[in-house]
Amino acid sequence: MACSSRAMLRLFLTLLLICAGWLAATPLASGQSASRKETVAPATREAGLAAWQQVYSVLTHPRCINCHTATDYPQQGDDRHRHLFNVVRGTEGKGVPALNCATCHQGANADSTGVPGAENWHLAPLSMRWQDVNDKILSSADVCKSLTDRSKNDNLDAAGVLKHQQTEPLVHWAFAPGRNRNGTARSLPPLTHDQLVAATRTWVEARMPCPQNP
């Protein structure tokens, strides 16, 4: 009986050692699982074009396009009317002395007074206008062309475009735009910021394809 128990114990210990050795050899135990690179197929052109349309739907929302004008002034509101108070673009897209963007727009939203704000409030350069001088929104193909043209987009490569969407304070502001003077919330773009970044990433991975004008 004692001999049988010893044999059973030996068998148990042997099995335990085999299990421990197997576990030690697996990526899970060595911590490789979390950092293991998944094999991801590159996004297809079709997936890239579909992602671009999502990005375009955000870029042409009033929270974004109101400061991507083709005119000497920014716009305001969901109806994209001319900015009140005789505000003009100025040489650096930040207004003129005594009537700068920062004359009202501070580093954060002022919900008690209805003035939106974020770090470095300014107009996009004219090279990145997404509407024509008559306030007509440019086509998907034309906005895409601007965004991928390094002579127009502040010399951003694909990674730079993605980083801009991820980190630019004014991009972040569009998804947390605060309240109007009457206390109502400003309308939001059709995607969340995370969805915008994901769509931009897919588009970038597909080598930033642009649609053609009809």
Add this chain to the structure above:
Amino acid sequence: METYKLTVNGQPKEVTADPGTPLLWVLREDLKMTGTKYGCGIAACGACTVHVAGIATRSCVVPVSLIGDRPVVTIEGIGQDPVGRAVQDAWVAEDVVQCGYCQSGQIMSAVALLKKTPKPTVTNIEQSMGGNVCRCGTYVRIREAIQTASQQLK
């Protein structure tokens, strides 16, 4: 309510206010500096203009909580600055003021303009002063006074 430490016209000030309280009301009600005027309350008229870190700022729409450590200069303190002094002297020389209600804001904007653009063109003046409204219609004298101050500063 929160307590805020401000620097106004070079002097340290401490006020207790709701974070959303516009700077204008902190100046007028808490600090009793009534030279800065309430006009429209929506940044449309410029009567409430002060300087925050040298930038002309509509104090009626900027909550005190967003001022931080940036220095504030009001009409009560702008005369200590050479450009401010020149503008105020020009205002007197050109007899700009009629009712006077908007004029502290006009002067604060004019100083901000001349500090950045010492020799402004008429277009510069019209663009920079375009956010300051005067119901008495003193615009022509304001423009002349800015040009006078500009010449005094050469």
